[in-house]
Every structure is written in structure tokens, then in C-alpha cells.
Amino acid sequence: MRQVALLISGGGSNMVKLAQSMAEPGHPARPCLVLSNNPAAGGLARAAEMGIPTAVVNHRDFPKDREGFEGELQAKLEASGADLICLAGFMRILTAGFTAQWAGRMLNIHPSLLPKYPGLNTHQRAIDAGDAWAGCTVHEVTADLDAGPALGQARVPIEQGDTADTLAARVLVQEHILYPRVLHRFASGNRTPLND
Ligand code: GAR
Numbered sequence: 001m002r003q004v005a006l007l008i009s010g011g012g013s014n015m016v017k018l019a020q021s022m023a024e025p026g027h028p029a030r031p032c033l034v035l036s037n038n039p040a041a042g043g044l045a046r047a048a049e050m051g052i053p054t055a056v057v058n059h060r061d062f063p064k065d066r067e068g069f070e071g072e073l074q075a076k077l078e079a080s081g082a083d084l085i086c087l088a089g090f091m092r093i094l095t096a097g098f099t100a101q102w103a104g105r106m107l108n109i110h111p112s113l114l115p116k117y118p119g120l121n122t123h124q125r126a127i128d129a130g131d132a133w134a135g136c137t138v139h140e141v142t143a144d145l146d147a148g149p150a151l152g153q154a155r156v157p158i159e160q161g162d163t164a165d166t167l168a169a170r171v172l173v174q175e176h177i178l179y180p181r182v183l184h185r186f187a188s189g190n191r192t193p194l195n196d
Contacts, residue, residue, distance in 0.1 A: 002029035002187045005082035006052075007073075007090040008036050012043015013172065014088040014109055014179055019050055021180035029187035033080035035073065037092050053080065059092055070098045086183060087141065096143035106141040107186060109179050111171050113137060113153055118146030123164040123171065134158050134167055136175045138182040152182040152194035 004022065006015045012034070019031045034047035037059045044054045055076045062069035069092075077085070087108040099106065112122035114137040126134045135155040142148035154174035158167060182194060 002084050003032040003081045004029045004084045004086055004183070004187070005033040005035055005077050005080055006031055006047075007085060007087050008034060008041050008043040009038045009091040010041055010043065010089050012041065012046050012089065014175055015043050015086075016046055016050070017176040017180055018086055018088060018183055019047070019052060021184065027184065027187075029084065029183065032082050033076065035076055035080075037069075037090070043089075055080075066095055067097070070095060074098070074101065084187065085141075086179070088179070093145060094141070099141055099143045102141070104140065107151065107179075107183065108139055108141045108146070108148070109175055110137050110139065110146050111168065111175065113155065114139060114146055114150060121164070123167040127158060127162055127164065127167065131158055134171055136171050136178060138179055150193055151186060151191070152178055154178045 006018060008015050015034060021027065022029050022031055031052045034043065034052050034054045036044055036056050039056045039058055047054050057069060057072040057076060059069050083105060085102055085106040112126065113133065113135040117125045123134060133155045135153055137150050138152045139150045140148040154177065156171050156174055
């Protein structure tokens with residue numbers, strides 16, 4: 001059974017969907033920790049309601065000390081027994097040293113059709129570019145931001161009159177379907193990308 005740590009910074013809707021999916025019979029993974037850099041993250045209470053252990057490592061306690069912050073993250077992860085990390089709306093950039101420690105064992109969901117629009121403001125950038133499609137990508141995390149091998153994508157049409165918010169809401173619905181599907185495959189040892 002894989003032990004999954006879910007890292008969040010905000011509301012944690014993807015974390016909830018992942019945790020619910022892991023509760024299904026026969027799932028090869030279980031959530032062992034919800035960890036946030038933000039003590040005010042709404043997802044912490046949602047995780048506690050689901051009976052998942054929670055922890056906070058506030059990045060503001062480590063000004064200009066990324067390694068110190070990540071050292072604390074690593075300590076919490078090791079204490080939890082995690083052998084897989086799912087970044088789920090975790091809004092801190094991780095160093096090459098940290099990503100190397102978790103190489104092949106850390107997934108992220110990003111709200112664009114990577115390699116388009118790594119970084120922030122993905123939906124507005126897709127609208128401004130006149131794209132016909134937006135979407136989301138689950139990928140392995142490497143040292144390069146939002147650039148690790150893709151494990152699955154879902155596409156969402158951009159509609160006339162879409163704002164970043166209306167588009168984000170429709171993409172989020174697809175994130176909630178895609179991420180649990182990819183995690184299930186990945187935790188079962190299947191690292192081939194989803195192709196639909
Ligand atoms: C999601 O849309 C996720 O793709 C995005 O943050 C949101 C978190 O929502 N992640 C990133 O932008 C990572 N760079 P949630 O807290 O409700 O899951």
C-alpha cells in the first residue's frame with residue numbers, strides 16, 4: 001500500500017477528491033498526511049474532518065531560507081511514512097535538492113495544457129492568446145517548474161465571454177476527475193501517460 005502525502009496551500013478541493021478516491025475498495029494507496037505551507041489553508045479542516053493527519057510548515061517562518069523550510073517539510077514527510085507526494089494546489093516552488101529526493105515519487109496538477117503556460121495566471125494567458133482549448137495536466141515533478149513528464153491531460157473548450165474565473169471553474173471540474181485517475185494508475189505502478 002502506497003502512503004501518500006498531499007501538499008496544499010489553499011482550499012484543497014483536489015486533495016479532497018484524491019482522498020475520497022483512495023477510500024475506494026482495492027485502491028493501492030492511502031493518504032497518510034495533508035501538509036500545508038499556509039496555516040490558514042481551508043483544506044486543513046477538510047482533511048481533519050476526513051480523519052487524515054494534518055501538519056503545517058509555515059514558509060513565513062523561514063524567510064530567505066528555502067532549504068530550512070524544505071528540511072521541515074522533509075521531516076514531517078518522513079514522520080508520516082509517506083512514499084509518494086501529490087502536490088494539490090501547493091503554491092511554493094521546490095528546490096532541485098528537494099525534487100531530487102522525491103524523483104519519480106512526486107506528482108503535481110497544473111491548470112494548463114503543459115507545456116503551454118507553466119507558472120501562474122494560466123487561464124488568463126490562454127484567453128489572451130485566443131486559444132480554443134484550455135485544460136489541466138498531471139505530471140511528475142522535476143527540478144524544472146511545471147516541466148516534468150506528463151502523466152495525463154484533460155482538455156476544456158474556451159468559450160466566448162469566458163473570464164479567468166469561469167474558465168478556471170470548468171477546468172477544476174476536470175482536475176477533480178483527472179488527478180484521481182492518474183494517481184490510481186501511478187500508485188499501481190503504471191507510469192504510461194493517459195491518452196484520452
Ligand atoms: C488548482 O486549480 C490547481 O491546478 C492549481 O491550484 C488550484 C488549487 O485548487 N495549482 C497550481 O496552480 C499549481 N501551480 P484546490 O486547492 O481547490 O485543489
